Structure formats: structure tokens, C-alpha cells
Amino acid sequence: MIVRRGSALCLREFRVSSSIKSSGQVSYELRGDVAVMTVSNAPVNALSLAIRQDLVARIKQFEEDEAAKVAVIVGEGKVFIAGADIREFKRPATEPHLPDVIDGIEACTKPVIAAIHGVALGGGLEVALGCHFRVGVKGAKVGLPEVHLGIIPGAGGTQRLPRLAGYEKALEMIPSGAPIGADAAKAAGILDDVSDEADAVAAGLAFARSVIDNGTPLRRCSELVAPAVDAQVFADAKAAVAKRARGQKSPVVCVEAIEVASQTSFADGMAKEREMFMELKNSAQHRALAHAFFADRALGKLPEIEGIAPRTLKSIGVIGGGTMGAGIATGALMNGLSVTLIERDDEALGRAKATIAKNVGGAVKKGKLSAEQEQRIFDKALSLSTDYASLSEVDLVVEAVFEDIDVKKQVFEKLDAVCKEGAVLATNTSYLDVNAIAAVTKRPQDVIGLHFFSPAHIMKLLEVVVADKTAPDVIATGFQLGKIMRKIAVRAGVCDGFIxxxxxxxxxxxxxxxxxxxxxxxxxxxxxxxxxxxxxxxxxxxxxxxxxxxxxxxxxxxxxxxxxxxxxxxxxxxxxxxxxxxxxxxxxxxxxxxxxxxxxxxxxxxxxxxxxxxxxxxxxxxxxxxxxxxxxxxxxxxxxxxxxxxxxxxxxxxxxxxxxxxxxxxxxxxxxxxxxxxxxxxxxxxxxxxxxxxxxxxPAKLLEELVASGRSFADLNAESGNNSAAKKHENA
The missing domain is CATH 1.10.1040.50 (N-(1-d-carboxylethyl)-l-norvaline Dehydrogenase; domain 2)
Structure with a gap:
């Protein structure tokens, strides 16, 4: 445990607690008089117990290494550190705790630099805030997104960030959880420099050399004093955040924790932050948001498409240019696909093009697309036609006509006649029987439901509706389209209304x-x-x-x-x-x-x-x-x-x-x-x-069975994951 006397760290106590064996996941390499510590925990360098233990051991090694004048902490792979390992949240907390690890970094008597590439999020940014200096490379992002898990930063984020960047910036970043880019982070004072180097190690070494050559004194965030703000700033922030949160507690508590930083010593603020963090960590809201976090990542992990490659997907057709069809076309065009849109006459095509232009123009105004990308869409990517034969070479077609099964069957008979072998034929029906639609074709294995939600270029959900004869690679292609169009794809079976x-x-x-x-x-x-x-x-x-x-x-x-x-x-x-x-x-x-x-x-x-x-x-x-x-x-x-x-x-x-x-x-x-x-x-x-x-x-029979056996829906989720893992093991 780190002991604080006033605002200063008591390094002696840290050294006593740091006699921990290294697991080797944080390497230590001396480059001249600079120690480079590389965090390696693929894929995102999450701050697992092993990483925390290694950081403690490496900081101790650096303190005792007379040849090392400065240390640089970097991440291996594509990111610096993307946050804590939230899988550990379900287990009893094990020392060293992250706040103590970060306190130990900050307590170091020699300069420690965080060299950031990719992202430094959550605990990753908190580690960087515990360092004495921070340098980023172009494209790096930093943020504290804990609010999305129903918690607040619990390792000093709400106490160090306002002292470093000011209360207004902390109130902007922490309750929203939104990351900011390297240039914005430098402007806010979070980063000391944004390097032109592409490599984080090179950037860190260069900054370390400047610290050594200039004799730059250590700067500990815990000892900084942010400019005072009026208490009304916090009251206004709390009211605005509560309105947006619609019942979620963590955004409001974020504001309260930042306000604590303005009212108390750093040591007292850390104690209060931890108290707030633990209360939220034990709440139903955190359990729910953690469940959603893991569920997001489980959606596409399906035994039926495990190891199955999707079909080629570069160009698509859309039948119907109404609100839904134009929205689907817009979403595809904005994400790099070529689209051929079919309507019954030139007048309908004109309306469809106008709708797409309005959608794309709105994206440009919001900064989601560049003017150059907009121009490319209408010069090269979008084709309009009244002739189904124009679809002869597309990789996938989405039918988005009137919700009438006879009309849809007629469309699929035409598609069956003109589309190339291997093209995926998809219906955007909201309710109708995908099996009945597939049955009018000679290729039911190529037919799938892709139920977009309106407005299709904005709404995130995509139901991938699997018919009785849908081929596995067609299912995989449906999920691939969802990925390309940045949708959340969910597998559904055939019934009236699907899921x-x-x-x-x-x-x-x-x-x-x-x-x-x-x-x-x-x-x-x-x-x-x-x-x-x-x-x-x-x-x-x-x-x-x-x-x-x-x-x-x-x-x-x-x-x-x-x-x-x-x-x-x-x-x-x-x-x-x-x-x-x-x-x-x-x-x-x-x-x-x-x-x-x-x-x-x-x-x-x-x-x-x-x-x-x-x-x-x-x-x-x-x-x-x-x-x-x-x-x-x-x-x-x-x-x-x-x-x-x-x-x-x-x-x-x-x-x-x-x-x-x-x-x-x-x-x-x-x-x-x-x-x-x-x-x-x-x-x-x-x-x-x-x-x-x-x-x-x-009552659903499943509900009765779960109650009778004392099980839950969470148990079913776990069992499905275990069954999938078992199948993977058997196949291996």
C-alpha cells in the first residue's frame, strides 16, 4: 500500500511492498541510459494481475539501476494500454491494486515517461497520468471510458486529470467517456508532446533524451493545483449529465468525483474516488453494462460459421429506393461498397438519389465523410437502373420493397434469373417468412434475411435471419456485411417478426x-x-x-x-x-x-x-x-x-x-x-x-425450467460459450 503524507508519496513504503516476482509480460531493456519497459499482453495490453505485478517489479528495477537515468513505458503491438482487464472484476481483488501500482510509478525518484501509440484508455491513461511525462505519436487517442461500464475511473483518473488538464476538460472527458486525439490532448496539457515519429519507442527515447539533456524536473500530477472554478460549474455539469444519462448513475458520479478533486487533498480525493468506484462496481448497473460489453463481443462467435470464410463482398445491389432502400444504399456507400440501386422508373430513381444525397450530405456536415468521399460516391460508387440485368455481377443483393410476400417473391424470381452464381440474395423483410421467399428460387442456399432498422444508415442493429437452407458461408457473409457497414449483427431464426x-x-x-x-x-x-x-x-x-x-x-x-x-x-x-x-x-x-x-x-x-x-x-x-x-x-x-x-x-x-x-x-x-x-x-x-x-x-417452458433448476439466463449464456469452446477443441 502506498502511504501519503500530505500530497507527497512515501517511497519507502512502496519499496517494501514491491518485492514481487516478474512474470515477464513487462520487459526491461536498457538503451544507453534509458530503460524501456514494454507492456505485452495481447491484444490490447490489458492491465491484468501479471501486468500490474510486472510494473511494480520493473519500477523497482529501474530505481535500483544506476545506469538508467530515465524510464519509458510503451505498449507492444497496436496500442499503449487499452484499460483494465474487466474479466478480473468478477473475482476478488488481488494485490497489487492498480491505484497502488500507479502511485508507485509516480513516487519514482527518476523520470518515467509514457510513450503512447494507438490508445491509452481507462487504466491505460491512468498509468500514463502516473508517469511524470507523456508523449504521443500521431493518431494516438486518450480517454477514460469507464462510465460505459457503469463505473468511474478508479485509479486516480478523476483526481489526476483535473489537476493536469483543468476541471472543465475533465468534466468534458470523464462523464462522456469519449476519447480525444493526440493534438487535442496536447492542447489540453495531457500530453507534453506529439512526436512526428511513427514509432512510440523512438518518440519516447527522443523525449527521454530531452529530459536528460535539459535536466527537466519531475512533474507529479498529484502535486499540481488546477485553476479554481466556480461551484456552479459542477452543479450545471451534474444537471446536464443527469438529463443525458436517463437514470444511469455513473455519469453523475463522475461529476461528483471530479468535484471532490476541487475540494480536498489528493490523498483524501483518492480515498473518496475509490469509495465511489467500489460502490458502483458492486451495483446492478455495472453488472448490466459489463454483461452488455461481453455480449457485444460474443454475437458473432457462432459454431455454424466458426472457421467459415465469407464470400467476396465488394459490390451490392439494392432493390427499392424508398426510405429503407435508400438508407441501406447510403450505409453501404459510406463504408466503401459499390451500390447498384434498382427502381421501377426514372422518377423513382430520382427520388432515391435525392434521399441518398441528403443522407450523405448530412454525414459530410457532421464530419463523418469528407467532400472528396462524397464526390467519389456519386461519381463512381453509385449506379442507378430500372433494369434487373444491371445486377448480373454484384456480390450481394438486398431486396427492400413493399412488405408483401407476393411482391417479394416476384422480386426473388427475377433475381434468381439474373444474378451470378454465388451471389447472396437477401430480403430486408421485417416479419415475412424467409423460407417461403427462398423457395421460389433455384438457390435457396444463397438466400438470407438481412433485417435493417430504419433509418438504415444510422440504426446499429442488423438481424441476420438464417433460413432452413441458408449456407454457412452465406451466414458468414451476412455478418461480414454488418461488419463493413458498422452494424451490430445478431443471428435470428425464421418466425413472424424474428427476434x-x-x-x-x-x-x-x-x-x-x-x-x-x-x-x-x-x-x-x-x-x-x-x-x-x-x-x-x-x-x-x-x-x-x-x-x-x-x-x-x-x-x-x-x-x-x-x-x-x-x-x-x-x-x-x-x-x-x-x-x-x-x-x-x-x-x-x-x-x-x-x-x-x-x-x-x-x-x-x-x-x-x-x-x-x-x-x-x-x-x-x-x-x-x-x-x-x-x-x-x-x-x-x-x-x-x-x-x-x-x-x-x-x-x-x-x-x-x-x-x-x-x-x-x-x-x-x-x-x-x-x-x-x-x-x-x-x-x-x-x-x-x-x-x-x-x-x-x-409461461415459457424455458422460464419454468430455469426457475425449477435454480438457474438463470446468464447460466445459459455461459453454457453456450462453453459448448462453443468444447466444439472448437473437438474440431482441433
Whole structure:
């Protein structure tokens, strides 16, 4: 443990605690009178226990090496240090703890320089802040992204950064978690220099030589005093951050920790930072965000495509230039693919091109594309045609026409006739049967569903829908397209609505029942806003267009089970031409093109009329009761989706709902949320609701089995990972 007396480090205590054997993951090499310590823990040099032990040992070695005047810490490979090893967060903390390691670096009596390339993030930047100097190379980035894991920097980041760069810069960087580039970091005082050298070691050695030659005194961040700021700065920052966070705690605590730095000594600030860090580390929000972090990385790890190479993917075709088709084309063009877009006539092609131009122009204004890239898109990458034969050489085609299976079948018959052998034929359907679409071709193995979400050039989610005969390399190609277009790709099986829309239909039905039974759409929306969704379900329906749901209900009407409670209030709204924002009226009224509406009182009259017709006695549910019913419906249907293999793992459901439907990431998705509150509670609620409506509230068998065996959705995720690893071992 490092002992502080006032603001100074007591080096003696550090030396006592640093008699640790090195594992060799931080090497030590003397280059003249400069010691180069290289951190090696592929792929991102995470600060594992072994790395921490080695850093302690190497700093001690440097202190005792009379030939070494300056030390340079560098990272091997593509990055400096990308942060802590968060896998260790699930285990008991083991010494040396990172704050103590960094204190030991800072306590060193000879200069230590961090030479940064790639990224220095989280604990990596905290290590650099513990060094006496920092030099970066071009392209390097630094940041403290711990907030995205539901925690705050816990190794001095909230205390050293404001002392070095000022409170305003710390308030900009830490609550947002956003990294900044090398030039911006130098301007802020975080980096002492940005080297023209491409190699971090060379940059570090050059800076070390200047320190030796100039006799530059040590500068410890812990001993700096940042210019004072008015307390109102922190109050304003806290209010702004809380509004953006929508219930997530860590961004607000980041502000509070930075404020602590302005009020106390460094030693007291470190103690308070650690207290705040540990409280968040033990919270449900951190567990949820850590789950989401690992789930992101597990999505594409599927046994069926392990070791399978995707097909060539350089040019694609898009059928249909409406909002969805133009969005898909835009996303592909912005990420370097050539696109041939097909429409029925020149007028439709003109509208499609105008939409793409507007989308691309918006990206240029936001700095996501250069003017040169924009010019290339329209000069070389985009082709427009009314002739399907123009698609004869493309590698993949995405059909994005009207959501009618007969129309889609006609499109696929044409594609089957004109596309080259091996071309992937994809449908962007939201609900329809991909197997039925594939069956009209002579190449069902080449057919896949690629369900983009609107606006397709912005929304992150891509459901890769695998039909019965889809070839493994076609699945791999779907995931490759997602990677190229910077999407979060989730594997889904074939059913009405796949993963996301199927679950959506169920929890929307539950919401409609809540409303008809006595609550209002506005109360339901308010509850879900408080839960952390960016919008409530009825505001979302207005945004999407109520006519879309109306068309789906009419499509399903012939097969509707007579036992189903069916409500007509939404249909009656559509019959009056209320389609939401597009008509300025839906559940809400949108005056003068406003994006946010006010409650439409006429909806309540329609609901009152339906209650009278169905002889329903209105009951006002509490906020907790509304939330419990809504979430029980979501979790129960999600469990059925996993049970049937539509989603391979619970984590696939979680990521689908987070990226496609606004489920708050800090809650981890519906399956993680269910684990957190207890599957027993979810199942008990479902059984209670079944006494009122036994048809809708049928418990998922998987949910019942998990409760009976004392297992969780997290256990299923772990088992799927173990099974995948076992299969890999068998194949090897």
C-alpha cells in the first residue's frame, strides 16, 4: 500500500511492498541510459494481475539501476494500454491494486515517461497520468471510458486529470467517456508532446533524451493545483449529465468525483474516488453494462460459421429506393461498397438519389465523410437502373420493397434469373417468412434475411435471419456485411417478426391490455421513460407510423386465435387518418411539425368507448404494476424465442432489444434485467396474470425450467460459450 503524507508519496513504503516476482509480460531493456519497459499482453495490453505485478517489479528495477537515468513505458503491438482487464472484476481483488501500482510509478525518484501509440484508455491513461511525462505519436487517442461500464475511473483518473488538464476538460472527458486525439490532448496539457515519429519507442527515447539533456524536473500530477472554478460549474455539469444519462448513475458520479478533486487533498480525493468506484462496481448497473460489453463481443462467435470464410463482398445491389432502400444504399456507400440501386422508373430513381444525397450530405456536415468521399460516391460508387440485368455481377443483393410476400417473391424470381452464381440474395423483410421467399428460387442456399432498422444508415442493429437452407458461408457473409457497414449483427431464426419484432408485438399487446383495462397510453409511456427507454411505446408508434401496425393487424386477422383479446382502439384511430407524426396526430398531437407531441385527448374518448363495448371496469394500475406487466410480457416472449432457437442465446435477445428498440443499456437487456430482479418473481407475476387472461399469459417452458433448476439466463449464456469452446477443441 502506498502511504501519503500530505500530497507527497512515501517511497519507502512502496519499496517494501514491491518485492514481487516478474512474470515477464513487462520487459526491461536498457538503451544507453534509458530503460524501456514494454507492456505485452495481447491484444490490447490489458492491465491484468501479471501486468500490474510486472510494473511494480520493473519500477523497482529501474530505481535500483544506476545506469538508467530515465524510464519509458510503451505498449507492444497496436496500442499503449487499452484499460483494465474487466474479466478480473468478477473475482476478488488481488494485490497489487492498480491505484497502488500507479502511485508507485509516480513516487519514482527518476523520470518515467509514457510513450503512447494507438490508445491509452481507462487504466491505460491512468498509468500514463502516473508517469511524470507523456508523449504521443500521431493518431494516438486518450480517454477514460469507464462510465460505459457503469463505473468511474478508479485509479486516480478523476483526481489526476483535473489537476493536469483543468476541471472543465475533465468534466468534458470523464462523464462522456469519449476519447480525444493526440493534438487535442496536447492542447489540453495531457500530453507534453506529439512526436512526428511513427514509432512510440523512438518518440519516447527522443523525449527521454530531452529530459536528460535539459535536466527537466519531475512533474507529479498529484502535486499540481488546477485553476479554481466556480461551484456552479459542477452543479450545471451534474444537471446536464443527469438529463443525458436517463437514470444511469455513473455519469453523475463522475461529476461528483471530479468535484471532490476541487475540494480536498489528493490523498483524501483518492480515498473518496475509490469509495465511489467500489460502490458502483458492486451495483446492478455495472453488472448490466459489463454483461452488455461481453455480449457485444460474443454475437458473432457462432459454431455454424466458426472457421467459415465469407464470400467476396465488394459490390451490392439494392432493390427499392424508398426510405429503407435508400438508407441501406447510403450505409453501404459510406463504408466503401459499390451500390447498384434498382427502381421501377426514372422518377423513382430520382427520388432515391435525392434521399441518398441528403443522407450523405448530412454525414459530410457532421464530419463523418469528407467532400472528396462524397464526390467519389456519386461519381463512381453509385449506379442507378430500372433494369434487373444491371445486377448480373454484384456480390450481394438486398431486396427492400413493399412488405408483401407476393411482391417479394416476384422480386426473388427475377433475381434468381439474373444474378451470378454465388451471389447472396437477401430480403430486408421485417416479419415475412424467409423460407417461403427462398423457395421460389433455384438457390435457396444463397438466400438470407438481412433485417435493417430504419433509418438504415444510422440504426446499429442488423438481424441476420438464417433460413432452413441458408449456407454457412452465406451466414458468414451476412455478418461480414454488418461488419463493413458498422452494424451490430445478431443471428435470428425464421418466425413472424424474428427476434425483435416478435417480442415487440407481445409487449405492445400487453401495453394495449394495460391501457384498455384502465391506464392511459401516456401513463405507460411515462413509466417506460422513467425505466430508461428514450421513448415510450406509444410515442414510438407515432414515430414509426400507426398505419404500419394497422397493416400488420389486417394481415394477421384471418389467422387470429378466437381466444386472443383483441382491441380496436388503434384501428379506430387509423380509420380517422391518425397515423402519428406523419399526419400530425396519433396518440399525441404534433403542432407545426414538432417532433415532440402533446397527449391527444380524443384517444381517451376512443378508449372509454371500447371499455363500454367490452364491459370493462377501468382499473388504474400503479407505475410498478404497469412496469411489472410490461416487462413480464417482454421477458416471457423472449424466453420462448430462446426456447425455440429463434435466438441462440439470451444475450442475442439482450443486444437486439438494446440496439434496435431502445432498451436501456445500463439495464443490460430484458434477460439480464430478469436475472437481476429474479426469475422467480417474473414467473410468479405471469402466473398471477394468467388468472385474468390464460391465453396471453402462458409461461415459457424455458422460464419454468430455469426457475425449477435454480438457474438463470446468464447460466445459459455461459453454457453456450462453453459448448462453443468444447466444439472448437473437438474440431482441433
Amino acid at each position: 425483435g419484432n416478435r417480442i415487440l408485438a407481445t409487449y405492445r399487446a400487453a401495453a394495449d391490455a394495460i391501457v384498455v383495462d384502465g391506464s392511459t397510453p401516456f401513463e405507460v409511456d411515462d413509466v417506460m421513460l422513467e425505466f430508461g427507454f428514450p421513448m415510450g411505446p406509444y410515442a414510438v408508434a407515432d414515430l414509426a407510423g400507426l398505419d404500419i401496425g394497422w397493416a400488420t393487424r389486417k394481415r394477421k386477422a384471418p389467422t387470429r386465435d378466437p381466444r386472443e383479446r383483441y382491441f380496436t382502439f388503434a384501428d379506430r384511430m387509423c380509420e380517422q387518418g391518425w397515423f402519428g407524426q406523419k399526419t400530425s396526430k396519433g396518440y399525441y398531437v404534433y403542432e407545426d411539425g414538432a417532433r415532440k407531441g402533446t397527449p391527444n385527448p380524443a384517444v381517451l374518448d376512443i378508449l372509454t368507448e371500447e371499455r363500454k363495448e367490452k364491459q370493462i371496469n377501468a382499473q388504474n394500475l400503479s407505475k410498478e404494476q404497469i412496469l411489472d406487466r410490461y416487462m413480464a410480457a417482454m421477458v416471457n416472449e423472449a424466453a420462448k424465442v430462446v426456447e425455440e432457437g429463434i435466438a441462440l442465446r439470451p444475450l442475442d435477445v439482450d443486444m437486439t432489444l438494446i440496439y434496435g428498440y431502445g432498451f436501456p443499456r445500463w439495464r443490460g437487456g430484458p434477460m439480464q434485467y430478469a436475472d437481476e430482479i429474479g426469475l422467480e418473481k417474473i414467473l410468479s407475476n405471469i402466473k398471477a396474470y394468467a388468472e385474468e387472461d390464460g391465453y396471453f399469459w402462458q
